[in-house]
Amino acid sequence: MIKNIKEAGKGQKKAEVQVHYNDTQAVGCKHCGNTTFIPAMKIGRLSALHPKNQHANDLMLRFPTEACSKCGEEVDLSKPEKN
């Protein structure tokens, strides 16, 4: 018997709110002030000896990020700047 598992509260959809760029505070590159960014990727090697590595070999892991389209400086969106 197959049951659909519904997450609590998932059935209620919130009204979608459209946020435009003009509603936001522009985030600029810390290095050059440019405000456009391109998708980029960080690659990390997880050692075979690391407890989180379930495999026998080192793993190469990809982490998506954004980089300044002008100077290439990475922008860290996990730490919003305080004004």
Ligand SMILES: [Zn+2]
């Ligand atoms: Zn930049």
